[in-house]
Amino acid sequence: MAPSTSPSPTPDAPAGGDDGRRVRRSDAERNRARVIAAAMETFAEHGLDAPVPEIARRAGVGKGTVYRNFPTKEHLAVAVSVAHLRRYEALLAAAVDVEDPDAALGAVFAAAAEHLSRDWVLGQSAGAVADDPEVRDAQGRIRAILAATLLRAQAAGAARDDVTADDLTALVIGVARVLPPVNRGGREDLWRRLMLLARDALRPGGSALPAGFAGADEARVAMRDARLRR
Amino acid sequence: MAPSTSPSPTPDAPAGGDDGRRVRRSDAERNRARVIAAAMETFAEHGLDAPVPEIARRAGVGKGTVYRNFPTKEHLAVAVSVAHLRRYEALLAAAVDVEDPDAALGAVFAAAAEHLSRDWVLGQSAGAVADDPEVRDAQGRIRAILAATLLRAQAAGAARDDVTADDLTALVIGVARVLPPVNRGGREDLWRRLMLLARDALRPGGSALPAGFAGADEARVAMRDARLRR
Amino acid sequence: MAPSTSPSPTPDAPAGGDDGRRVRRSDAERNRARVIAAAMETFAEHGLDAPVPEIARRAGVGKGTVYRNFPTKEHLAVAVSVAHLRRYEALLAAAVDVEDPDAALGAVFAAAAEHLSRDWVLGQSAGAVADDPEVRDAQGRIRAILAATLLRAQAAGAARDDVTADDLTALVIGVARVLPPVNRGGREDLWRRLMLLARDALRPGGSALPAGFAGADEARVAMRDARLRR
Amino acid sequence: MAPSTSPSPTPDAPAGGDDGRRVRRSDAERNRARVIAAAMETFAEHGLDAPVPEIARRAGVGKGTVYRNFPTKEHLAVAVSVAHLRRYEALLAAAVDVEDPDAALGAVFAAAAEHLSRDWVLGQSAGAVADDPEVRDAQGRIRAILAATLLRAQAAGAARDDVTADDLTALVIGVARVLPPVNRGGREDLWRRLMLLARDALRPGGSALPAGFAGADEARVAMRDARLRR
DNA sequence: GATGAATGAGTATTCATTCAT
């Protein structure tokens, strides 16, 4: 039951049409966006336990509208996760452009601090959310960026060779799960500090590590099951 | 209203003393222990949302018995947390005995891997649980052990000087929140691996860090508030 | 936290206005009325201990509908009390129109017999119910009518001068709490009989009375606290 | 299922026996008395909803002891009612000795004020309690006293002829149900005042009354069904 | 006999989801 989140729930609608229809369409689109925004906010504050009615209220729409766009609350959670992942991806993309491999790796951690200190939803990476193809795709793209950046750093001697993108991901997520987000009382400087510390874990010259994440897939599964709750 | 966990809350005023009493008491004590065990299990699987009836069923007792021992679910959560913290503390105590400062610091991370890979509940350290004096005490004792071990390592040059026990705590908890516990599909080797990685973050020669956890107290509060949800 | 009973609490923000809306609204209003009616019945039979599900069943709605209209059982109790008081007030108003002061006072008792012999819930006027502003207001208006009628009777020599509206109220409520309502096996004639008897207690020439209800307010409080239980 | 309250629950025990037995017996008797006393107190404060454990605690015994003496809570309620009625009866007996018929009738009301202002449990005159033979007997004896006193007053012209003992009872109970008992904030003077007022209702020269309580039995049934709740 | 531990039915309330309008 992995819900998917296509931008428009009515794929059959023609691209062009009479104005009334287009207006309605854009109205619906706006509603959908408002619901997602409200859900991001509400989930951030109350976790997945946040009541749907509360989300509807904040979005300024009826419960029915929420359910029209997202057949279940889980679908909504998926949409929120996708939105978060997209934002994260965008931030990371910037990091990719950094020339210096060392600096680029640092930028990855900085991006994580920047993004996660505000949004903080990874706890939901469980159940239906983790199984959703769109979520998987976004996670895959992010992982690819992390892997590429790590490889560059390793090639340049700025990162130890015995770590993988999965180690990196685990460290980032770990830190993200320790600190509260800024809008919940978290402190920006602590986020940066811990991310820097985490980055240092990857420097050459550390302890000898035992075997690590077996393969990408297996690792992803392990990661996914890391549902902190529910 | 932070519930406290004395070994036996004895809600009905026990006379205590002669042996005849102890028989009944021991039975009750066994039930109490079974409830806590069941709660550890159930909370680990479903989080604090775990239904009390489910816990009662697993413990093989009626709902009433759960409530006799723990007036509210929160009291139960406190008891579970205390149990976890005690186990952790016991493991850490062993680490303290290690002579070599470097090895001792490593042992601390090993203890974390050992303990957390199996129990995994700290995420719930929120609300009433975090406010409970017994929980606070246990956390304080643990923090003291961490601080002492870190200091020894720093004095011996085995750890960078710009980190504190709070950094250490954050790293450990972070990793603990990434991986699933062994009984939920987690892999022992991954726990060890990540803890080793985390330990390396504390080696001398890392990045320059911005200001960190302001003071012990403030930091503890930040830490405590790091409830992933609710 | 005294719940108030505006005709429609409309928990989900109604737009109100066009006719389309009114259709739905009227349906909801009907349900609300049915819930109140069912509650009057059920409370009369079982007291405030009456289970909400029972009320819902009698009203032919789901529990949820009851709670949509009345956030807590106490709110429902308030609504029921207000409904009762309004009916009573309406009956009393008629009594006011009676010219002859003696007959008017008699009419007040008759109205009480007429009303209370059927509804019989005042005993619940305790706690949140008694503190509700709408309830207080209705009680105040009723008391005003009683006071005015009593004064007229006193002026005309049809009632002793040493009694107040609070004495009158107490007598009426007292009788109301002795007899079962008609729909529970009570007999109309007994109600009338006892109310007539009570009316006679106010005739001139009785025993010398000790100090009575101190002042309106204090008396009202005493009255209010006269919760038979809880 | 009308529970009966014989003073000693073990009617088979011989009158004389060894001391150990007598001690135990007197112990049991003491316990029983303490339970009743505690129940009077607790019921007065919380109504019949008072939890049995609370009563046991106040009595200083275990729940088991309560249930040994009173198989159900209703049996306990019966015992409490009987105790109350006995006290009332004792007070009334004194009134009987008053020579002057007018004064005697007044004394009856005074006794009611004296007793009911403190104990206040009549609300329980419902269900199993009202059906209990011991309760019925006590009520019957009380009614006989009231009837006799009323007859004397009527014979002496101190009371109207068109009222019966049932009218008198209804008036007394009515007043008793309006005011809170002294230990719940009630005021002694108000009790006296209202009882005097009620007494005046019986003076000669009142309104013409419609037919009244049909017969003793029927009336008693009507009275019994006047359960204010449950 | 006395105790209090255990039980489980019962009740208020919340919230995801459906559907008539």
Next chain:
DNA sequence: TATGAATGAATACTCATTCAT
């Protein structure tokens, strides 16, 4: 298409009553 009324499953907690010790 949007709304919000209705529904009922789910859950924490209380308390009368039973029964092993």
